[in-house]
Amino acid sequence: MNYSRFLTAVSAARRPSAIRILTELQQRSPPSLISLAGGAPNPDTFPFQFATIKVKNGDSIVFDEATMKRALQYSASPGIPELLSWMKGLQKSLHNPPTLAYSPENGQMEMCVTTGSQEGLCKVFEMLVNPGDNVLLDAPTYSGTLAALLPLGCNIINVPSDQHGMIPEALGDILSRWDPADAHAPGSSVPRVLYTIPNGGNPTGASMTAQRKQEVYEVSGGKDTRSFIHSCTLLSNSSPWAPTFLSMDVDGRIIRTDSFSKILSSGLRIGFVTGPKPLVDRVVLHIQASTMHTSTFTQLMVSQLLQDWGQDGFLRHVDGVVQFYRSQRNAMLSSADRWLKGLAEWHAPAAGMFLWIRLHGIADTKQLIMEKALEKELICNAVHGGEFRPLGSSDASVMAGILRGPGTGVL
């Protein structure tokens, strides 16, 4: 695949930074190397000396003086090597992407670390979406996605979805507006980006079945429309071991953003982009020019934890988080059954952190939450549905987080 034809002018114009490349080289060199390159400060001048971070299972993450110096220093833009290779191992075990065996220029699987998956999302959109481009989205969708996409001046096409996510037939109907031959025509309006949250959708809680994923993958790639599916799956209380878009990606057109926010820490800001090497390399060029890299300190902290746990320990931890949110969800569902029956409707989410509640007889929940409830001195801790639609259109639903316990939200 010729990936360069999908790049925006801004992304195509990015050039590698020699200083950033030297930083990577320096990190692979022996400690005896005396570097006269770049502007790396001397860590001996920094005030922090060492740290011990207690882990809840009784273990400790120890930053001795040498590690601390490294943690406080600039590091490579794609991420620190040991964290990247651990994550590559995980993606391989969980998804076994067909692209692992491809040559780099044909879309070999590549990864980079990002400062939360939000950074990955934003940078991927900037790389692929030109003003006026048609972009396919589930409606409603994650408000952070809309925040990143809408300023790019693209035209959002909402693909109908239900509790199992995007509906392949509806996607097929939308794509039938274009002739396959148009895909390569200059200035073609064929949608090149499709974004979906396949498991535990934010805000709807929808999860796609393996068959739907396969159908959406095929429909979007059929007729050579070459849409990229940008699936953002959080390793939260979804099942990372269910068949994923990445595991089906024979064409090398999936870009996946992962996040540790819901399983290790949201404040540490660690996420990952996984996708075809020519595109991930472009994201890294953008990182070189913006944040330069995700905090070395937090990468080392997370990496040490993961090396200590190993994959099995990590997956056991994920399972514990899943159990926790499952019982929160069950408590919320039983409250909804008790108090909202006949007044609203909802589907039990199989994954994710949110319950999407459609209220009967209310056209706009924004007015209900932001005006009527406040007039009655009631602060309603749920988000009105319009927040998850382009231009904040009105919506009859609210999104209630399963996050903090049965007392949360509208219930």
Ligand SMILES: Cc1ncc(COP(=O)(O)O)c(C=O)c1O
């Ligand atoms: C679908 C989706 N993408 C991205 C994010 C942002 O996550 P992060 O904290 O990794 O930036 C969220 C956060 O809730 C989300 O739900």
